[in-house]
Structures are given as C-alpha cells and as structure tokens.
Amino acid sequence: MEKAAARQLLIKRLTNLAQQADKQQEQQQLYQQLFALPQWQQAKRIGLTISQALEVATQPIIEAAWAAGKTVYVPKVMPQRQLAFLPYTATTVLVQSKFGLHEPAYQAELVATDFDLLLVPGLAFTAAGKRLGFGGGYYDRFLAQHPQKTVSLALSPQFYTTADWPVERFDMTIDHVITVKQVK
Numbered sequence: 001m002e003k004a005a006a007r008q009l010l011i012k013r014l015t016n017l018a019q020q021a022d023k024q025q026e027q028q029q030l031y032q033q034l035f036a037l038p039q040w041q042q043a044k045r046i047g048l049t050i051s052q053a054l055e056v057a058t059q060p061i062i063e064a065a066w067a068a069g070k071t072v073y074v075p076k077v078m079p080q081r082q083l084a085f086l087p088y089t090a091t092t093v094l095v096q097s098k099f100g101l102h103e104p105a106y107q108a109e110l111v112a113t114d115f116d117l118l119l120v121p122g123l124a125f126t127a128a129g130k131r132l133g134f135g136g137g138y139y140d141r142f143l144a145q146h147p148q149k150t151v152s153l154a155l156s157p158q159f160y161t162t163a164d165w166p167v168e169r170f171d172m173t174i175d176h177v178i179t180v181k182q183v184k
C-alpha cells in the first residue's frame with residue numbers, strides 16, 4: 001500500500017477507536033508500560049507532542065513527567081519543515097497553528113535539541129521501529145540532525161508486525177515501540 005493510502009486507512013481506524021471505551025483502556029496500558037521503562041524513569045528532559053484527538057493522549061504523560069520533576073519540551077512547526085522544541089510548563093501559553101496543532105510561542109533562546117527521551121508520534125509502527133508519520137517528514141528530518149533515544153506508543157490499530165507501507169531511505173527507526181497486550 002502507498003503511504004497516502006496507508007495514512008487514510010489508519011486515520012479511519014483511529015477515528016473508530018476514538019469512539020470506543022477501548023481507547024481509554026489501551027492508553028492506560030501504554031502509559032503503564034512507558035512509566036515502567038528505565039529510559040523514562042531516568043529521563044530528566046522529555047520531548048513529546050501535544051496530542052490531537054486521534055492520537056494517544058499525551059496530557060497524562062505530560063502530567064506524570066511534571067509530577068516526577070522532569071522538564072517537558074513540545075514541538076513547534078518551523079519553516080523548511082523543521083521542528084523547534086520549546087519548554088512546556090503549566091503556565092506556557094499555547095497557540096493553535098494553521099494545522100490545528102497547539103504549540104508554544106517561538107523563543108530562540110529556549111529551543112532545545114537534546115532530550116533524554118523523545119516520544120515520537122505517528123500513525124503506524126512496527127515492532128522493529130519502522131514508522132509511518134502524518135507525512136511532513138518533520139521527525140525524520142529532526143532525528144537525522146539530532147539523534148535521540150526514541151520511544152513511540154502504538155494503539156492496537158497502529159501496531160504492525162511488518163510494514164505494509166513503503167519504508168524509504170530517509171525514514172528514521174524508533175528505538176522502542178510500546179504496544180498493547182491483546183486482551184480480546
């Protein structure tokens with residue numbers, strides 16, 4: 001399947017899941033697995049996104065990070081398809097971008113490029129860390145410039161044994177993909 005068709009299929013499946021109570025249960029499982037990882041426990045600086053409705057909700061992760069005294073950074077989309085990660089605290093004012101994403105204001109002196117752990121969003125992932133994103137190439141570009149320890153959280157419709165979309169030369173591999181244990 002082409003990437004564009006695979007994205008449409010994943011968006012459809014995630015729309016369905018978002019309407020089911022299963023999504024909450026799956027998310028709880030993903031959070032517990034994340035919080036159990038030494039990479040999470042040891043991380044002082046965490047990069048992650050402010051989630052959109054179809055994605056794994058990141059607010060509980062952000063709150064857990066704050067509660068554990070970690071510093072949280074979230075991305076802002078910049079020209080030339082770059083990402084700028086800026087600190088996110090309880091008092092940060094977020095602005096909705098033209099893509100509908102909630103982002104902090106750009107402040108050059110606050111931009112961070114190195115984290116102890118970067119949570120990478122996406123539409124689909126394989127066990128070996130292959131990733132299909134929303135199509136901007138933002139994370140592939142960022143990770144090519146700034147290699148990091150990476151983790152992604154995959155809801156059941158997002159997890160694949162092998163990629164059934166084309167994996168290209170520039171696609172960066174995620175170190176660790178967490179997924180749900182099948183309960184059905």
Ligand SMILES: Nc1nc2c(c(=O)[nH]1)N(C=O)[C@@H](CNc1ccc(C(=O)N[C@@H](CCC(=O)O)C(=O)O)cc1)CN2
Pocket residue numbers: 049050051052055075076077083098099101121122133134135136137138139
């Ligand atoms: N919650 C969340 N935030 C995130 C990401 C994400 O996946 N999830 N990103 C993950 O990368 C980055 C933003 N990713 C984007 C990916 C694609 C397009 C995009 O398709 N832009 C089109 C126009 C789309 C439209 O017509 O509205 C374009 O630039 O032409 C925009 C942002 C950073 N923030």
Ligand SMILES: Nc1ncnc2c1ncn2[C@@H]1O[C@H](COP(=O)(O)OP(=O)(O)OP(=O)(O)O)[C@@H](O)[C@H]1O
Pocket residue numbers: 003121122131132133134135136137138139140141144170171
């Ligand atoms: N390191 C890079 N340098 C320049 N261009 C890149 C790089 N990585 C990816 N791209 C470009 O970005 C475009 C989108 O890539 P792709 O479809 O893999 O995005 P994605 O990983 O799904 O999106 P995202 O990372 O934003 O969630 C491609 O056209 C590709 O050529």
